[in-house]
Amino acid sequence: MTEDLNKKVLLVFLGLLALFFVILFLAAADFMPDARLYPVVMSITGFVLALASVIRVLSGKEPTHEHNLIKVEVKSDARQDDAPADRSNREYRSALFYLAIICFFYVAIWLLGFRVATLVFVSGFMRYNKQSLVSCAVYAGLSLLLVEALSRLLGLVLPAGFWHLLF
Amino acid sequence: MFDAAFTALQVVISPEHFGFLFLGVAVGLFIGILPGLGGMVGMALLMPLTYGMDPVSGVAMLIGLGSVITTSDTFPSVLMGIPGSSGSQATIMDGYPLAQKGEGARVLSAAFLCSMLGGLIGALVLSLILPFAVPIVLALGTPELLMLTFLGLGMVSVLSGKNPVLGLLSTALGLALGSFGTAPTSAIYRYNLGTDYLLDGFKLTSVAIGLFAIPEFVAILSRGGAITSEKRDLGEGWMQGIRDVVRHKYLVIRHALIGSMIGFIPGLGNAIIDWVNYGVVIRFAKDKSQFGKGDIRGVIAPESANNAKEGGALIPTVLFGIPGSGSMALLLAALIIMGVEPGPDLILTRADLVYVMVWSIAIANVLGASIAFLLSGPISKLAVVPFYKIMPFILILVTMGAFQATRHIGDLFTLLLFGIVGWVMRQTGIPRAPLLIGFVLSTLVERYLWQVTSRYQFEWLTRPGVIVIGVIIVIVVGFSLFGREHESD
Numbered sequence: 164m165t166e167d168l169n170k171k172v173l174l175v176f177l178g179l180l181a182l183f184f185v186i187l188f189l190a191a192a193d194f195m196p197d198a199r200l201y202p203v204v205m206s207i208t209g210f211v212l213a214l215a216s217v218i219r220v221l222s223g224k225e226p227t228h229e230h231n232l233i234k235v236e237v238k239s240d241a242r243q244d245d246a247p248a249d250r251s252n253r254e255y256r257s258a259l260f261y262l263a264i265i266c267f268f269y270v271a272i273w274l275l276g277f278r279v280a281t282l283v284f285v286s287g288f289m290r291y292n293k294q295s296l297v298s299c300a301v302y303a304g305l306s307l308l309l310v311e312a313l314s315r316l317l318g319l320v321l322p323a324g325f326w327h328l329l330f
Numbered sequence: 331m332f333d334a335a336f337t338a339l340q341v342v343i344s345p346e347h348f349g350f351l352f353l354g355v356a357v358g359l360f361i362g363i364l365p366g367l368g369g370m371v372g373m374a375l376l377m378p379l380t381y382g383m384d385p386v387s388g389v390a391m392l393i394g395l396g397s398v399i400t401t402s403d404t405f406p407s408v409l410m411g412i413p414g415s416s417g418s419q420a421t422i423m424d425g426y427p428l429a430q431k432g433e434g435a436r437v438l439s440a441a442f443l444c445s446m447l448g449g450l451i452g453a454l455v456l457s458l459i460l461p462f463a464v465p466i467v468l469a470l471g472t473p474e475l476l477m478l479t480f481l482g483l484g485m486v487s488v489l490s491g492k493n494p495v496l497g498l499l500s501t502a503l504g505l506a507l508g509s510f511g512t513a514p515t516s517a518i519y520r521y522n523l524g525t526d527y528l529l530d531g532f533k534l535t536s537v538a539i540g541l542f543a544i545p546e547f548v549a550i551l552s553r554g555g556a557i558t559s560e561k562r563d564l565g566e567g568w569m570q571g572i573r574d575v576v577r578h579k580y581l582v583i584r585h586a587l588i589g590s591m592i593g594f595i596p597g598l599g600n601a602i603i604d605w606v607n608y609g610v611v612i613r614f615a616k617d618k619s620q621f622g623k624g625d626i627r628g629v630i631a632p633e634s635a636n637n638a639k640e641g642g643a644l645i646p647t648v649l650f651g652i653p654g655s656g657s658m659a660l661l662l663a664a665l666i667i668m669g670v671e672p673g674p675d676l677i678l679t680r681a682d683l684v685y686v687m688v689w690s691i692a693i694a695n696v697l698g699a700s701i702a703f704l705l706s707g708p709i710s711k712l713a714v715v716p717f718y719k720i721m722p723f724i725l726i727l728v729t730m731g732a733f734q735a736t737r738h739i740g741d742l743f744t745l746l747l748f749g750i751v752g753w754v755m756r757q758t759g760i761p762r763a764p765l766l767i768g769f770v771l772s773t774l775v776e777r778y779l780w781q782v783t784s785r786y787q788f789e790w791l792t793r794p795g796v797i798v799i800g801v802i803i804v805i806v807v808g809f810s811l812f813g814r815e816h817e818s819d
Contacts, residue, residue: 173758198513201776209502258552269742285722292718
């Protein structure tokens with residue numbers, strides 16, 4: 164099941180890459196000669212490799228499992244009595260959920276500014292992980308402390324967001 | 331050269347630079363303990379700090395970090411049977427069974443000591459090779475350098491994953507993404523999508539953090555959040571571990587040298603070095619009966635090799651500007667950020683900086699092993715902290731760091747974009763290191779390509795050096811493409 168899903172995701176990704184290389188090639192046509200050679204060579208090479216990869220995946224030559232990874236065997240609170248396929252699908256959904264959380268964090272930084280977004284993100288994330296309200300407040304406070312300390316110590320500039328424009 | 335080496339030592343041990351080296355070592359030890367997070371995440375975490383930093387401090391900090399990850403990653407491998415990073419997978423084979431017998435302290439002390447010795451031997455190998463490097467570098471012209479860059483890229487592509495075609499595709503993607511922004515050969519803006527943010531192309535910090543940190547966070551969290559709740563006592567045998575290393579001193583030297591040599595080859599990462607050395611120690615052992623059940627030689631061999639790798643990996647990085655791994659690519663990128671132009675000229679113009687790298691490896695290994703020895707109790711407890719309690723803080727740190735590249739919100743959206751791309755690549759088995767290395771080397775490749783085509787047209791292809799390197803590329807890439815296919819058939 165997950166193998167199939169990985170294969171579909173890989174095919175979609177390879178298709179998007181092929182399209183990306185085509186667009187790069189077409190856009191390169193407008194560049195001056197000095198600036199054109201490299202992107203043209205790279206986009207053609209990339210397109211050929213993307214196409215070759217699609218053919219290999221469709222012909223079953225390209226294994227689509229995770230590799231080159233550190234296999235961390237998690238001994239967690241998650242249910243261990245599920246079939247491996249069910250567990251993998253749950254991990255897939257869970258991964259998408261965590262990606263969405265990170266997306267939310269960055270959109271929140273853009274809109275609300277770094278400090279407010281940090282407070283919202285950390286407290287929300289800890290609450291999702293079944294921490295008590297007091298723990299959430301402590302973690303949020305600690306994270307804000309970390310942000311303040313580092314930004315003052317190293318003179319870092321952080322996004323301010325849009326909300327302060329209202330006042 | 332000797333003067334440069336002596337000056338570099340004086341600089342590294344000055345309080346300011348030593349402080350940054352210590353910071354790198356501390357972060358490296360911390361990252362190594364957390365299973366699933368490796369050198370790339372550590373480098374990505376500290377790289378933003380290098381903006382505006384003097385090169386010596388920055389290099390000391392980053393090398394310090396990279397040198398000790400394979401020291402502290404032994405904790406989870408030995409105590410929990412979980413690799414702390416890709417460089418400690420083989421250590422589990424004999425380290426974990428020994429820890430289960432109550433000899434965890436023996437394994438850890440042996441591992442720390444041979445990690446330190448391996449690191450020192452790696453640094454020694456690097457320092458011995460440097461004096462011979464200058465004439466080699468001077469003999470190379472731009473066409474040969476271009477071909478060497480292609481060779482490095484080709485090797486990284488085909489060796490860093492199981493699918494060479496996908497590796498090559500990943501490299502091509504990195505090289506293509508590197509063409510966004512100003513062309514290095516003329517003042518032309520390419521692919522800036524009408525935004526000011528992309529006038530200089532994608533920012534490396536955001537690309538690296540996105541590709542390597544975000545997907546690891548997501549993967550670890552989605553597997554259940556907590557790494558493990560199992561706590562294991564360190565057991566006994568601290569002195570026995572040291573005696574084991576002394577007894578097997580030739581084993582340490584042999585595997586440290588193998589580690590340095592393999593580290594030199596672009597694309598062969600920690601995981602491969604670990605398993606190759608484990609295989610070699612079994613192959614040449616007279617008594618093989620205890621391997622896999624708890625033979626200390628099965629710990630000594632990979633631990634000596636994986637720390638020695640750093641010295642070997644710096645050779646192509648420093649001499650030719652060709653990083654053999656993702657973390658070496660980040661080191662090169664950090665050099666650029668700090669205003670140092672990496673490449674063959676580095677050894678000619680900044681020999682002091684190259685020797686700072688050598689000393690940093692040596693001192694970091696001694697520091698890392700000493701800290702791991704002294705604080706093994708508290709450090710081992712860190713490995714059982716649930717990841718969801720640490721992840722928000724690391725995410726905040728890397729986000730703050732990524733934003734410092736241009737202080738434009740585009741940095742964060744680049745980070746997010748590459749985080750998603752990195753996660754898809756991770757899930758589907760497309761190696762990510764070639765993308766990053768291609769991205770880092772894209773400007774260099776384009777400049778070399780432009781120089782050779784404008785100066786020599788097609789004549790450069792007939793130069794003997796170019797032909798020799800070209801044949802090697804064909805053999806390496808061809809063997810990987812067709813040899814593996816034949817194997818699988």
